[in-house]
Amino acid sequence: MSTPRKLTRNQALVLDTLEKAGQPLSAYTILDRLRDEGLRAPLQVYRALEKLLEAGAVHRLESINSFVACAHPHHHHDHGRAAFAICDTCGRVDEFSDDTVQERLAAWSAQNGFKIARTTIEIRGHCSSCAEA
Secondary structure, eight states: OOOSSOOOHHHHHHHHHHHHHOSOBOHHHHHHHHGGGTOOOHHHHHHHHHHHHHHTSEEEEGGGTEEEEOSOTTSOOOTTEEEEEEETTTOOEEEEOOHHHHHHHHHHHHHHTOOOSOEEEEEEEOOHHHHHO
């Protein structure tokens, strides 16, 4: 992973937990998984998540109040503009980027004098496996 600085122990533990999970995790689930590593307080997890979010190593899925490791940590995309497809049945999350959507958002912003700080698009529905079932 390419972050602009070295990770602290807690940041590395949180990121490793998210990468190994393969699914979105809440901050409290991360804390539960890291208790044996010495993390005891929610604030420890939230501080680590905040720095990982700033570094673009993780994303927050607001609709399900969870976090996922960035699927493209070595790809130099704009981490402030992410899109996710979230399956309501199995919980699968796919991160993707769509240049057309980003261009339309940028055009709208320019026309309206709005400065975008961050864009997260979450599409909810059913993945191909669950839709066939």
